[in-house]
Amino acid sequence: MNASLPPPGIHLRGVDLDRGGPLFRDLALDLDAGAWSCLLGASGVGKTSLLRLLAGLARPTRGEITASDGLALAGRVAYMAQQDLLLPWLSVLENVRLGPRLRGEGRRAREPEARAMLARVGLADHARRLPATLSGGERQRVALARTLLEERPVVLMDEPFAALDALTRHRLQALAAGLLVDRTVLLVTHDPLEALRLGHRVLVLTGQPASPDAPLLPPGQPPRAPDDPALTTLHRQLLAALGVAR
Amino acid sequence: MRGCITLLGLLLAWQALVWSTGVPPYLLPAPGQVAITAWEAAPRLLAHGLVTATEIVLGFLLGGVLGLATALLLARFRLARRWLLPLLVLSQALPVFALAPLLVLWLGYGLASKVAMAVLIIFFPVTAAGYDGLRRTEPGWLDLAHTLGASRWTILWQLRLPAALPALASGLRIAAAVAPIGAVVGEWVGASRGLGFLMLQANGRMQVDLMFAALALLSLIALGFYFGVDRLLRRLVYWQPETLTSGGDRHDDNAF
Numbered sequence: 001m002n003a004s005l006p007p008p009g010i011h012l013r014g015v016d017l018d019r020g021g022p023l024f025r026d027l028a029l030d031l032d033a034g035a036w037s038c039l040l041g042a043s044g045v046g047k048t049s050l051l052r053l054l055a056g057l058a059r060p061t062r063g064e065i066t067a068s069d070g071l072a073l074a075g076r077v078a079y080m081a082q083q084d085l086l087l088p089w090l091s092v093l094e095n096v097r098l099g100p101r102l103r104g105e106g107r108r109a110r111e112p113e114a115r116a117m118l119a120r121v122g123l124a125d126h127a128r129r130l131p132a133t134l135s136g137g138e139r140q141r142v143a144l145a146r147t148l149l150e151e152r153p154v155v156l157m158d159e160p161f162a163a164l165d166a167l168t169r170h171r172l173q174a175l176a177a178g179l180l181v182d183r184t185v186l187l188v189t190h191d192p193l194e195a196l197r198l199g200h201r202v203l204v205l206t207g208q209p210a211s212p213d214a215p216l217l218p219p220g221q222p223p224r225a226p227d228d229p230a231l232t233t234l235h236r237q238l239l240a241a242l243g244v245a246r
Numbered sequence: 247m248r249g250c251i252t253l254l255g256l257l258l259a260w261q262a263l264v265w266s267t268g269v270p271p272y273l274l275p276a277p278g279q280v281a282i283t284a285w286e287a288a289p290r291l292l293a294h295g296l297v298t299a300t301e302i303v304l305g306f307l308l309g310g311v312l313g314l315a316t317a318l319l320l321a322r323f324r325l326a327r328r329w330l331l332p333l334l335v336l337s338q339a340l341p342v343f344a345l346a347p348l349l350v351l352w353l354g355y356g357l358a359s360k361v362a363m364a365v366l367i368i369f370f371p372v373t374a375a376g377y378d379g380l381r382r383t384e385p386g387w388l389d390l391a392h393t394l395g396a397s398r399w400t401i402l403w404q405l406r407l408p409a410a411l412p413a414l415a416s417g418l419r420i421a422a423a424v425a426p427i428g429a430v431v432g433e434w435v436g437a438s439r440g441l442g443f444l445m446l447q448a449n450g451r452m453q454v455d456l457m458f459a460a461l462a463l464l465s466l467i468a469l470g471f472y473f474g475v476d477r478l479l480r481r482l483v484y485w486q487p488e489t490l491t492s493g494g495d496r497h498d499d500n501a502f
Binding site for chain 2 (some may be wrong): 054055056057075077078079081083085087088089098099101102104130132147150
């Protein structure tokens with residue numbers, strides 16, 4: 001199926017979107033195939049709106065969003081939000097299996113795979129528990145397992161680690177980077193260091209209507225060590241681009 | 247235990263009132279007198295109580311199912327919202343009690359008219375609570391379901407309905423508490439059996455002690471029914487945290 005095809009790059013061309021005022025005008029943006037792109041920007045600049053466009057949850061007023069392999073993007077995109085969005089009445093295992101469940105694929109469809117995903121995020125023995133009994137970090141790992149089970153080539157993440165404490169966030173970033181290697185990923189974040197740690201390309205969205213600055217290309221492979229001296233310079237550069245005086 | 251103390255206190259106050267004022271027993275009988283009458287008339291009381299209890303349970307079940315079905319209809323179809331909702335609200339402007347004689351006329355003196363009365367009273371709180379729950383589904387869940395490729399029906403059944411259960415349960419609790427009113431009002435207007443009928447009859451014959459006994463039994467039935475339903479609902483909505491009980495095991499929020 002989709003999983004066997006190499007992940008496509010994504011191109012936005014001439015995209016207009018309005019939300020109250022003009023949010024995007026003639027927006028052009030590229031996501032490289034099989035790479036992590038990290039998107040930074042001030043609150044309200046349109047990061048989440050861009051993600052919703054790509055996820056098919058909103059439609060642009062004008063313009064088009066295409067995949068580099070010419071196939072439709074619908075059904076090939078997984079979406080992970082800042083909240084874990086676990087359903088409180090389902091067990092951890094059933095939450096991971098939410099996709100097959102909601103598509104009516106049968107009561108126990110893909111259960112072995114779901115268990116395998118739980119093992120990969122280190123929650124194998126939590127399968128039968130309810131989400132309310134888990135910690136914030138554990139819940140977000142279940143959400144990650146749910147995203148992974150879909151085996152979609154394109155993964156969109158909207159600040160999935162923002163609500164976690166620093167230590168948990170650090171571990172989850174490494175975990176996600178390892179598990180989602182070779183997929184086309186767009187990670188929206190507030191945190192310049194997170195973007196530098198995880199992104200092959202770092203984009204900054206500024207202005208109104210918003211447009212991306214030239215992408216930053218941090219050296220080496222993610223996940224990078226946060227104390228890498230090369231990142232310090234880039235970090236300063238990013239903060240300047242975001243309008244933070246130093 | 248606390249309930250028993252409260253009850254005992256009330257009975258003592260009642261007895262004290264009878265002693266101190268010397269009200270004649272045909273106006274206010276002493277609790278002891280009521281207990282004796284209840285014991286003597288027990289078979290009769292229980293037979294009539296069973297009828298009323300049946301009416302309450304049937305009315306609750308039917309009203310609950312109808313209310314939930316209407317709520318689902320309102321949630322799923324815009325057309326239903328536009329045409330049915332104003333009608334439902336309007337129906338609540340009519341005093342349901344005024345309809346009781348009509349119901350007896352149409353459905354007869356038996357069980358049906360009392361069940362219908364209870365259904366009429368229960369229906370609206372269940373519909374309103376259920377509909378409210380169905381339309382307040384967390385938007386993030388809906389977005390997620392869309393990206394996972396769920397159909398509108400699946401979203402309604404697997405997402406909106408379970409998410410609405412806590413709200414629906416509140417509606418059903420109200421329904422459980424008011425269901426006895428429907429049954430008894432129905433019996434007052436026209437019946438040959440049931441506690442409401444017995445009370446009316448006892449009142450007419452100045453058997454105030456029997457009336458109090460019937461009233462006590464009705465209270466027992468109503469209490470038992472409410473707490474039974476409450477227990478079932480708690481089990482149904484098993485994931486809802488109970489924050490009023492002390493010493494819940496709150497998890498450390500951010501441990502990895």
